[in-house]
Amino acid sequence: MSDTMQVAENLVYKKPKTLLDVAMHYCPGCGHSTTHKILCEVIDELNIQSEVVGVAPVGCSVIAYNYLDIDMQEAPHGRASAVATGIKRVLPEKLVFSYQGDGDLAAIGTGETLHTCNRGENILIIFINNGIYGMTGGQMAPTTLENMKSTTTPFGRDVKKMGYPIKMTELVAHLPGTYYVTRQSVHTPANVRKTKAAIKKGFEYQRLNKGTCFIEVVSNCPSNWKMTPIDSNKWLVENMLPFYPLGDIKVPSKEEN
Amino acid sequence: MLEEIIIAGFGGQGVLSMGQILCYSGITENKEVSWMPSYGPEMRGGTANCITIISDEKISSPIIAEFDTAIVLNQPSLDKFEHSVKPGGVLLYDSTNIIKPPTRTDIKIYKLEASNEAAKMKNTKILNMIMLGAFLKIKPIIKFDNIIAGLKKVLPERYHHLLPLNEEAVKKGMELVKS
Amino acid sequence: MGELKLMKGNEALAEAAIRAGADAYFGYPITPQSEVLEYLANHAEKRTGMVILQAESEIAAINMIYGAGGTGKKVMTSSSSPGISLMQEGLSYIACSEIPCLLANVVRGGPGLGTIQPGQSDYLQATKGGGHGDYKLIVLAPASIQEMVDFVKLGFDLAFKYRNPVMILTDGVLGQMMEKVELFDQIPRSKEIPRWATVGKPPTRERNIMTSLNLQPEPMEKHNEHLQAKYREIEKNEVRVETIDCDGADYIFTAFGLTARICTKAAQLAKAKGIKVGLIRPITVYPFPYEAYAKYATKVKGFFDVEMNAGQMLEDVKLGVLGKAPVEFYGRMGGMIPTPEEVFKAFEEKFLGGKA
Numbered sequence: 001m002s003d004t005m006q007v008a009e010n011l012v013y014k015k016p017k018t019l020l021d022v023a024m025h026y027c028p029g030c031g032h033s034t035t036h037k038i039l040c041e042v043i044d045e046l047n048i049q050s051e052v053v054g055v056a057p058v059g060c061s062v063i064a065y066n067y068l069d070i071d072m073q074e075a076p077h078g079r080a081s082a083v084a085t086g087i088k089r090v091l092p093e094k095l096v097f098s099y100q101g102d103g104d105l106a107a108i109g110t111g112e113t114l115h116t117c118n119r120g121e122n123i124l125i126i127f128i129n130n131g132i133y134g135m136t137g138g139q140m141a142p143t144t145l146e147n148m149k150s151t152t153t154p155f156g157r158d159v160k161k162m163g164y165p166i167k168m169t170e171l172v173a174h175l176p177g178t179y180y181v182t183r184q185s186v187h188t189p190a191n192v193r194k195t196k197a198a199i200k201k202g203f204e205y206q207r208l209n210k211g212t213c214f215i216e217v218v219s220n221c222p223s224n225w226k227m228t229p230i231d232s233n234k235w236l237v238e239n240m241l242p243f244y245p246l247g248d249i250k251v252p253s254k255e256e257n
Numbered sequence: 258m259l260e261e262i263i264i265a266g267f268g269g270q271g272v273l274s275m276g277q278i279l280c281y282s283g284i285t286e287n288k289e290v291s292w293m294p295s296y297g298p299e300m301r302g303g304t305a306n307c308i309t310i311i312s313d314e315k316i317s318s319p320i321i322a323e324f325d326t327a328i329v330l331n332q333p334s335l336d337k338f339e340h341s342v343k344p345g346g347v348l349l350y351d352s353t354n355i356i357k358p359p360t361r362t363d364i365k366i367y368k369l370e371a372s373n374e375a376a377k378m379k380n381t382k383i384l385n386m387i388m389l390g391a392f393l394k395i396k397p398i399i400k401f402d403n404i405i406a407g408l409k410k411v412l413p414e415r416y417h418h419l420l421p422l423n424e425e426a427v428k429k430g431m432e433l434v435k436s
Numbered sequence: 437m438g439e440l441k442l443m444k445g446n447e448a449l450a451e452a453a454i455r456a457g458a459d460a461y462f463g464y465p466i467t468p469q470s471e472v473l474e475y476l477a478n479h480a481e482k483r484t485g486m487v488i489l490q491a492e493s494e495i496a497a498i499n500m501i502y503g504a505g506g507t508g509k510k511v512m513t514s515s516s517s518p519g520i521s522l523m524q525e526g527l528s529y530i531a532c533s534e535i536p537c538l539l540a541n542v543v544r545g546g547p548g549l550g551t552i553q554p555g556q557s558d559y560l561q562a563t564k565g566g567g568h569g570d571y572k573l574i575v576l577a578p579a580s581i582q583e584m585v586d587f588v589k590l591g592f593d594l595a596f597k598y599r600n601p602v603m604i605l606t607d608g609v610l611g612q613m614m615e616k617v618e619l620f621d622q623i624p625r626s627k628e629i630p631r632w633a634t635v636g637k638p639p640t641r642e643r644n645i646m647t648s649l650n651l652q653p654e655p656m657e658k659h660n661e662h663l664q665a666k667y668r669e670i671e672k673n674e675v676r677v678e679t680i681d682c683d684g685a686d687y688i689f690t691a692f693g694l695t696a697r698i699c700t701k702a703a704q705l706a707k708a709k710g711i712k713v714g715l716i717r718p719i720t721v722y723p724f725p726y727e728a729y730a731k732y733a734t735k736v737k738g739f740f741d742v743e744m745n746a747g748q749m750l751e752d753v754k755l756g757v758l759g760k761a762p763v764e765f766y767g768r769m770g771g772m773i774p775t776p777e778e779v780f781k782a783f784e785e786k787f788l789g790g791k792a
Binding site for chain 2: 440442467468552553608609612613614615616694697698700701702704773774775776777778
């Protein structure tokens with residue numbers, strides 16, 4: 001543990017306290033590890049470890065609770081926001097978040113996602129969008145881009161046959177229950193800082209009972225995109241971001257703040 | 258005492274509440290009671306019935322096929338339940354809209370022009386209370402005062418100004434049965 | 437003596453949930469049990485602060501139960517057959533994660549959308565697991581509105597005692613009919629937080645994780661063994677059964693829930709003809725009272741099982757009797773209810789060659 005290590009005099013970086021000192025199963029270069037880390041940094045900085053309950057989905061982040069030193073629950077595939085609703089409704093004073101991938105949140109769990117946002121549940125939804133099913137081995141996701149290859153779209157996604165990539169974040173922004181909706185990424189240090197700031201806001205707004213906060217993180221999947229981590233980030237910039245542009249989609253009006 | 262009753266008619270005629278009033282009144286007299294409605298998808302109209310059982314002993318089956326008494330408010334119910342009355346039992350029906358009267362000779366049949374009487378009292382909704390009064394005259398299983406107490410429980414409070422009219426209707430039903 | 441009321445079964449379930457100090461109910465409307473949610477929406481929050489939420493589906497409802505139950509709160513849902521089918525995945529997770537909760541299945545005739553009329557055709561689903569994997573619910577089968585009320589309290593007690601989901605397996609008749617009930621006094625909502633609950637990790641303890649996942653088979657088998665040991669314990673401690681006039685009987689009628697009431701009346705018809713008939717009514721259908729059948733298997737001329745299905749409890753009855761006496765079955769399906777007269781006639785045909 002970092003506590004037992006000698007602390008350098010001019011320490012500029014250390015592992016967040018809430019991030020457990022265990023080897024992660026995520027592939028090298030995957031955005032999940034970075035997002036976990038900044039989530040933990042926010043929990044440390046807001047000093048809310050004892051108030052947070054997280055919900056892990058089914059997908060690559062299914063064992064997120066192995067890395068985060070907080071109380072957590074697992075959810076069946078797609079149901080994380082319903083599980084989070086259950087927790088938040090009986091523990092309204094606590095801070096509840098769900099952490100979900102694109103298959104979980106935007107395919108099998110679309111109904112739960114929309115209705116949770118529509119009820120304006122006071123939770124934070126963190127949505128990792130890498131346009132592919134990671135854990136099951138690279139199948140088409142609801143967010144897979146047009147013409148993008150996956151193991152189930154070996155010739156590229158033909159939107160006439162397989163439908164169009166879905167923009168969940170824009171969709172939920174239309175619902176009156178959402179308060180803060182933004183799309184960020186973790187492919188550069190600058191973007192990491194922006195995503196971290198967004199997560200922080202998400203918890204702060206939750207504390208004020210403002211409604212659902214929804215943060216999409218456009219991410220990569222070096223293994224299933226079949227690229228090096230660096231190439232995958234380049235591909236993300238060239239292909240994902242034009243279709244999933246970064247930035248705030250719904251922000252609190254000035255009068256409210 | 259064990260009285261097994263079927264009450265049947267069109268939805269809206271008050272057949273279900275008639276059974277409920279008997280049950281509430283039964284409880285006031287420490288009797289065992291059971292009320293089982295037919296239930297269906299219709300919100301309005303259609304036929305409705307309820308099996309109502311009043312007993313001094315614990316009630317076994319709330320579902321029965323033969324009855325001591327059938328209280329019937331329309332033709333389809335008469336067709337359906339005339340033959341479910343136990344031999345020697347009672348069939349009490351509102352004859353106003355009946356074109357095919359009952360034919361059994363092994364049961365006691367009481368016909369009442371209850372709808373016409375209700376119209377004379379200027380409120381067709383008290384038809385069920387007239388029938389209930391008639392039933393209680395034939396089978397005095399529950400005291401009149403307790404019936405009125407049961408009525409108070411079943412009738413929503415916003416209709417409590419109609420209590421005297423309902424009470425009158427029960428009495429009217431009692432009068433109509435010739436002893 | 438508690439408060440006496442005339443209540444519909446569904447309303448009695450809801451009233452009992454409030455009085456048992458339940459913290460939350462999540463549900464979705466379906467006939468013939470929608471009165472549960474309606475009653476709670478009307479009365480619960482203002483009386484005890486209980487959380488009531490109409491979910492967007494039964495799938496969402498059971499997962500809200502999963503989440504809220506994981507925080508150690510007393511949580512409940514109810515539905516009817518098709519809705520309970522939708523909840524099976526969630527129930528499997530809940531059972532594996534050992535989260536206490538109470539659910540009621542107000543059964544209607546199936547399969548498919550079936551009918552809104554009553555049925556008992558979810559017996560196997562309820563008692564043998566229902567969803568995927570090796571797990572059990574504790575299943576209580578009330579036969580009266582009074583038991584609907586009492587089993588809410590008992591159900592919560594058992595759920596927390598064993599950290600296991602408990603199901604009240606009832607039907608459309610018991611949901612819709614009215615009977616006299618004695619209500620227990622209000623139990624205050626508990627402020628106690630179980631040690632395993634996910635409520636936010638204080639510095640003083642390890643983090644709590646609610647999960648049914650184990651990617652390694654060795655620990656997953658260990659967890660299965662733990663669950664099985666718990667089920668054996670439940671089977672040892674929690675069998676509940678009612679036997680009426682079985683000593684000295686020539687025949688034993690057997691049925692659960694509403695059908696047991698119908699059989700009681702059928703047995704009276706038999707007794708009026710001088711036939712000695714007893715009744716075995718399983719109150720817990722899991723754990724099943726096999727021994728009650730074994731006890732009389734060598735003493736009677738036969739068992740007569742009556743159900744509103746094609747013969748589901750029949751398998752358990754035969755396991756109890758173990759071939760030591762004939763077991764005959766009479767069932768109605770698709771929402772039809774057998775009458776006492778019809779049950780007696782079927783008994784005459786199967787055991788007495790047509791006439792008593």
